[in-house]
Amino acid sequence: MKDRTKAARDYCRQNRERFLKDLCDLVAVPSISTTASHSGYVREAADWLAARLRQLGFGEVAVMPTGGHPVVVGELTGPRNAPTVLLYGHYDVQPVDPVDLWSSEPFTAEVRGDHVYGRGTTDMKGQILAALHALEATCAQGDAPLTVRVAFEGEEEIGSPHFASFVEKHKDLLEADFCLNPDCGMLAEDVPTITYSLRGLAYLEIVITGPSKDLHSGVYGGTVHNPAEVLARLLGGLHDERGRVTLPGFYNAVRPLEDDERQELARLPAGEEQYLQQTGAPRLWGEEGYTPVERTGGRPSLDVNGMLSGFTGEGSKTVLPAKAMAKVSMRLVADQDPEQVQKQMERYLAVHTPETVRWELRSHAAAHPSITDRRLPAVAAMSRSLSAIWNKRPVYARSGGTVAVVSDLQRILGQESLLIGFSLPDDDMHSPNERLHLPTWHRGTEALAHFFLSLAD
Amino acid sequence: MKDRTKAARDYCRQNRERFLKDLCDLVAVPSISTTASHSGYVREAADWLAARLRQLGFGEVAVMPTGGHPVVVGELTGPRNAPTVLLYGHYDVQPVDPVDLWSSEPFTAEVRGDHVYGRGTTDMKGQILAALHALEATCAQGDAPLTVRVAFEGEEEIGSPHFASFVEKHKDLLEADFCLNPDCGMLAEDVPTITYSLRGLAYLEIVITGPSKDLHSGVYGGTVHNPAEVLARLLGGLHDERGRVTLPGFYNAVRPLEDDERQELARLPAGEEQYLQQTGAPRLWGEEGYTPVERTGGRPSLDVNGMLSGFTGEGSKTVLPAKAMAKVSMRLVADQDPEQVQKQMERYLAVHTPETVRWELRSHAAAHPSITDRRLPAVAAMSRSLSAIWNKRPVYARSGGTVAVVSDLQRILGQESLLIGFSLPDDDMHSPNERLHLPTWHRGTEALAHFFLSLAD
Numbered sequence: 004m005k006d007r008t009k010a011a012r013d014y015c016r017q018n019r020e021r022f023l024k025d026l027c028d029l030v031a032v033p034s035i036s037t038t039a040s041h042s043g044y045v046r047e048a049a050d051w052l053a054a055r056l057r058q059l060g061f062g063e064v065a066v067m068p069t070g071g072h073p074v075v076v077g078e079l080t081g082p083r084n085a086p087t088v089l090l091y092g093h094y095d096v097q098p099v100d101p102v103d104l105w106s107s108e109p110f111t112a113e114v115r116g117d118h119v120y121g122r123g124t125t126d127m128k129g130q131i132l133a134a135l136h137a138l139e140a141t142c143a144q145g146d147a148p149l150t151v152r153v154a155f156e157g158e159e160e161i162g163s164p165h166f167a168s169f170v171e172k173h174k175d176l177l178e179a180d181f182c183l184n185p186d187c188g189m190l191a192e193d194v195p196t197i198t199y200s201l202r203g204l205a206y207l208e209i210v211i212t213g214p215s216k217d218l219h220s221g222v223y224g225g226t227v228h229n230p231a232e233v234l235a236r237l238l239g240g241l242h243d244e245r246g247r248v249t250l251p252g253f254y255n256a257v258r259p260l261e262d263d264e265r266q267e268l269a270r271l272p273a274g275e276e277q278y279l280q281q282t283g284a285p286r287l288w289g290e291e292g293y294t295p296v297e298r299t300g301g302r303p304s305l306d307v308n309g310m311l312s313g314f315t316g317e318g319s320k321t322v323l324p325a326k327a328m329a330k331v332s333m334r335l336v337a338d339q340d341p342e343q344v345q346k347q348m349e350r351y352l353a354v355h356t357p358e359t360v361r362w363e364l365r366s367h368a369a370a371h372p373s374i375t376d377r378r379l380p381a382v383a384a385m386s387r388s389l390s391a392i393w394n395k396r397p398v399y400a401r402s403g404g405t406v407a408v409v410s411d412l413q414r415i416l417g418q419e420s421l422l423i424g425f426s427l428p429d430d431d432m433h434s435p436n437e438r439l440h441l442p443t444w445h446r447g448t449e450a451l452a453h454f455f456l457s458l459a460d
Numbered sequence: 461m462k463d464r465t466k467a468a469r470d471y472c473r474q475n476r477e478r479f480l481k482d483l484c485d486l487v488a489v490p491s492i493s494t495t496a497s498h499s500g501y502v503r504e505a506a507d508w509l510a511a512r513l514r515q516l517g518f519g520e521v522a523v524m525p526t527g528g529h530p531v532v533v534g535e536l537t538g539p540r541n542a543p544t545v546l547l548y549g550h551y552d553v554q555p556v557d558p559v560d561l562w563s564s565e566p567f568t569a570e571v572r573g574d575h576v577y578g579r580g581t582t583d584m585k586g587q588i589l590a591a592l593h594a595l596e597a598t599c600a601q602g603d604a605p606l607t608v609r610v611a612f613e614g615e616e617e618i619g620s621p622h623f624a625s626f627v628e629k630h631k632d633l634l635e636a637d638f639c640l641n642p643d644c645g646m647l648a649e650d651v652p653t654i655t656y657s658l659r660g661l662a663y664l665e666i667v668i669t670g671p672s673k674d675l676h677s678g679v680y681g682g683t684v685h686n687p688a689e690v691l692a693r694l695l696g697g698l699h700d701e702r703g704r705v706t707l708p709g710f711y712n713a714v715r716p717l718e719d720d721e722r723q724e725l726a727r728l729p730a731g732e733e734q735y736l737q738q739t740g741a742p743r744l745w746g747e748e749g750y751t752p753v754e755r756t757g758g759r760p761s762l763d764v765n766g767m768l769s770g771f772t773g774e775g776s777k778t779v780l781p782a783k784a785m786a787k788v789s790m791r792l793v794a795d796q797d798p799e800q801v802q803k804q805m806e807r808y809l810a811v812h813t814p815e816t817v818r819w820e821l822r823s824h825a826a827a828h829p830s831i832t833d834r835r836l837p838a839v840a841a842m843s844r845s846l847s848a849i850w851n852k853r854p855v856y857a858r859s860g861g862t863v864a865v866v867s868d869l870q871r872i873l874g875q876e877s878l879l880i881g882f883s884l885p886d887d888d889m890h891s892p893n894e895r896l897h898l899p900t901w902h903r904g905t906e907a908l909a910h911f912f913l914s915l916a917d
Contacts, residue, residue, distance in 0.1 A: 037775030098777055104673070161775055202678060206776045215740025216561070219890040221659060221861030224791050225761030226735060226752040228745035231786070232695060232764050239693030278683060283672025288685035288816040295683040304682030306780050307689050309770035314787060318494030318618055319663045319824035320555055321789060321862075322890055323763050329688070330771060332778060334681050359745040367776035404678030405778075433676040433779055 007144045011452040014140040019445055022136045023119065025055075026439075027112040029094075029128045030121040036072055036095035037161050045072045045157045048094040052131070052155050053077070059139055060147070067173070069165035072157030076176050079138065081150040086458050089152045089179035089418065091408055092131035093159030093186065096123035097433045104435035117441050124439035125426040130185040131155065133425060133444060137451030148459030152179055156408070159186070162206060162368020163407040170408075170415045177412075181381045181419050185451075186406050188426035190398065191272055192443050195389035195450070197382060198422035200300065200401035201409055203335035203372035205344045206308070209234065209352065210363040211327045217313065218323040227323060228359035231312035234327040237355055241305055241331075245291040248305045248333070250347040258337045260301045268296050271398055273428075281428050300401030305333045330367070334403060341369035370407030371414070381421045381458070388454035389423075392446050464601045468909040471597040476902055479593045480576065482512075483896075484569040486551075486585045487578040493529055493552035494618045502529045502614045505551040509588070509612050510534070516596055517604070524630070526622035529614030533633050536595065538607040543915050546609045546636035546875065548865055549588035550616030550643065553580035554890045561892035574898050581896035582883040587642040588612065590882060590901060594908030605916030609636055613865070616643070619663060619825020620864040627865075627872045634869075638838045638876050642908075643863050645883035647855065648729055649900050652846035652907070654839060655879035657757065657858035658866055660792035660829035662801045663765070666691065666809065667820040668784045674770065675780040684780060685816035688769035691784040694812055698762055698788075702748040705762045705790070707804040715794045717758045725753050728855055730885075738885050757858030762790045787824070791860060798826035827864030828871070838878045838915070845911035846880075849903050 015022075034048035035041040049066045056064045056077040064077035072095060081087075099109040099122050107113040112121035123129075138151060154177055156166050170177055187198040213230040214223070243249050260268075275287055278295045289298040298304070308331065313324030333344055349364055356362045375382075377399060389397045402422070412418040425447030431437045472479075491505035492498040506523045513521045513534040521534035529552060538544075556566040556579050564570040569578035580586075595608060611634055613623050627634055644655040670687040671680070700706050717725075732744055735752045746755040755761070765788065770781030790801055806821055813819045832839075834856060846854045859879070869875040882904030888894045 037777060039774065098771070098773065206778065213741050216888070216891050218739055219861065220763045220765060220789060221791055222885065223739060223756060224763045224860060225755040225759055226744050226746040227739050227741045229763050231767045232699065235692040235764065236696030238689060239696035242689065282675055282680060282684050284670050284684045284816065285818060286816045287683050289683040298682040299680060302682055306677045306681045306686050307692065307769065308677060308777060308779050309772040309781065310688045310692070310767055310784065311772040312764065313766035314555070315766040315768040315785070316555065317496065319787065320494065320765060320890070321663065322765050324766070327767065328772070330776065332677060334678055359741065359743045361742060403681060404676065428679065431673065433777070434674045
């Protein structure tokens with residue numbers, strides 16, 4: 004097996020250019036899941052992956068319908084009694100606005116220096132391909148040494164609204180010893196990382212309406228309540244002076260960080276300086292009594308993701324707007340429940356919205372938080388593979404992001420997820436100029452090949 | 461003179477169709493002053509008016525440059541010793557968004573029932589034309605009985621940034637016994653109205669910036685202060701629970717409403733019911749202790765005119781925005797000063813904005829409030845002319861709107877303004893489906909012809 008490991012590594016190195024070309028092809032499909040007009044492209048990305056799986060020798064490949072965008076499934080069958088891995092990925096991407104801040108076309112992958120730039124390079128088309136390339140390298144030395152099933156969804160960036168019901172319906176296609184989910188990242192290029200906790204999500208939209216149409220602010224200003232101001236007051240009241248969310252009951256279910264966990268998190272190379280450098284914020288902010296790593300990984304948070312009312316063009320328009328809207332999302336930690344949190348927001352609006360306006364609350368996405376058992380055998384195997392490639396032991400981290408599927412698989416199939424990935428904190432996921440660090444990506448591919456072979460040992 | 465008055469009235473009635481066609485032609489020019497790409501159309505509207513003035517016998521007609529859009533001037537010379545009136549108007553219009561709420565094309569005037577619909581019909585292309593048509597009727601019976609000068613500007617809807625300096629530079633062209641300004645309206649179609657007070661304006665834009673780019677709200681949520689939330693908190697703090705503006709010092713210079721004035725305003729046909737019907741708001745709101753008419757006409761107010769941050773498209777995007785913006789304007793009453801109020805806002809931001817973000821304040825427009833002396837002889841003449849056409853005495857009202865030029869003319873030329881106009885409260889100025897009530901417009905034209913002739917008596 005040692006020879007096979009070395010051969011797989013050599014194969015990865017010899018095929019780097021082809022692997023990169025593969026990524027450029029997949030990035031060229033603008034599979035933005037949140038925009039209805041792009042659904043044809045989302046489907047195109049699914050078909051692209053299905054074709055690639057067939058090339059790799061996967062059987063029973065299918066682009067399966069859901070209530071929304073499809074799920075790509077398939078199986079590469081290994082020897083009897085070999086372990087079975089479910090490889091999860093999502094082929095949809097975030098929107099690209101503000102598009103004028105991109106230095107190159109978002110859907111034309113462009114290599115500059117050590118990075119390849121483009122929407123989806125790091126989140127997560129590059130991560131899916133790292134796993135598929137690693138499988139290719141693994142199988143180039145002979146038959147598949149293990150069974151790999153895949154489930155690639157097209158709705159992760161909108162909160163995976165149909166994935167849970169898909170899992171319910173197709174348990175037989177998805178059962179496995181564990182799920183390999185490369186949708187997480189590394190804390191730095193020399194810090195291989197295994198993530199054991201993800202935050203959940205409750206993504207809501209608040210709409211405040213007042214007058215039946217936009218009014219002249221001179222004629223009516225002072226006697227009609229301004230929906231933008233009412234919304235501002237409601238949003239402005241969602242945090243207290245200590246950086247805590249003020250929704251009544253919000254912290255009730257939060258599982259506290261344990262002392263040994265806080266000590267471990269304190270050793271991560273992610274202090275104030277790194278956060279300031281990565282974000283460009285003038286100063287950090289957040290809940291009193293917690294470090295930045297704890298605040299983003301181990302504590303819940305609330306953000307306004309977008310806000311719109313009235314006239315926002317060039318110059319001035321003296322209007323009293325009929326309507327104001329905000330997208331507000333909360334990141335949740337174990338053992339918070341997104342539905343519970345939505346109810347807390349409903350109560351907040353019911354209590355605090357004055358009768359001079361009307362309010363409405365819509366849900367765009369909901370996902371439970373999750374924690375993976377660090378004693379899982381696959382975790383130890385992954386730790387060894389990462390160590391072999393990086394020559395150092397990985398760290399164990401909590402991620403502030405949300406991968407709904409992790410809690411879905413845990414809940415429905417009892418399946419634990421092994422969370423890794425080769426994105427870096429400054430890859431600008433979800434932002435203009437998203438990029439992927441190529442040396443890290445190459446190492447990641449080698450580590451995954453090592454991992455697949457070691458599982459078969 | 462009585463015969464001439466009757467002849468002028470007959471002339472107005474005989475030419476209604478032609479007058480309406482005139483209005484349709486002028487409305488067809490989309491002279492939106494706030495949008496740079498429309499400046500050619502603004503110029504076209506100026507040229508249209510200049511041509512029309514020459515047709516009417518005006519001399520020295522010129523489209524005069526300013527630092528922005530031009531001012532149209534000209535003089536129709538009457539007998540020696542006849543009174544001189546400066547007719548003010550603005551030929552620019554508001555933007556048309558949200559354009560999908562219009563039932564007909566904004567720049568294709570369309571008659572439906574008693575109204576003509578289109579951007580600028582009532583604010584104020586229709587008002588300018590009422591005055592020009594009245595002059596035409598007046599002169600159709602012989603030579604001009606008085607001297608009329610005009611000043612039609614193209615920047616009123618953006619706060620008249622160049623009009624004051626134009627007046628400074630061209631006093632000789634604009635001197636007159638008083639200014640006739642038909643940019644106000646009537647409280648109802650059977651309530652002829654003379655407006656004696658206008659509110660001033662301070663139109664500002666607040667920009668809050670945090671991180672150097674939009675961030676992933678999962679990765680950074682909880683440790684980077686969200687500019688949209690900071691802005692919301694700042695805006696939400698601008699009113700207290702009694703509907704009063706909280707900017708320190710905001711009310712210091714406010715001239716209180718006198719008891720007899722409040723009694724007079726209480727007789728206006730503009731109670732809570734009318735305001736609710738006109739606006740469609742669920743309930744009225746405003747400063748405690750004042751009626752709706754007092755709150756909009758005699759008290760200052762503050763409104764958010766627009767607000768924008770982050771992702772506001774369809775669906776969800778889990779972003780922590782780099783920036784948030786709000787347009788905030790204050791309507792001012794005598795003796796508030798827009799510059800003083802801007803400084804109060806600067807101090808408010810300096811004190812209340814946390815150091816986790818940066819703030820910026822820009823001014824888009826500033827105008828002083830104004831009050832006209834109700835004992836002016838022209839006011840009495842106008843009162844008689846309105847009475848003659850409507851068969852009832854006009855009311856004296858305060859307007860909540862802003863016409864910067866009124867305070868400019870008072871300050872620079874010592875010129876009082878006679879504020880009238882034939883728009884109605886439900887004309888939807890600044891809103892979709894702006895319209896003009898044709899029977900009122902026709903009566904207005906007749907009243908102005910009566911007024912011009914009576915001045916010459």
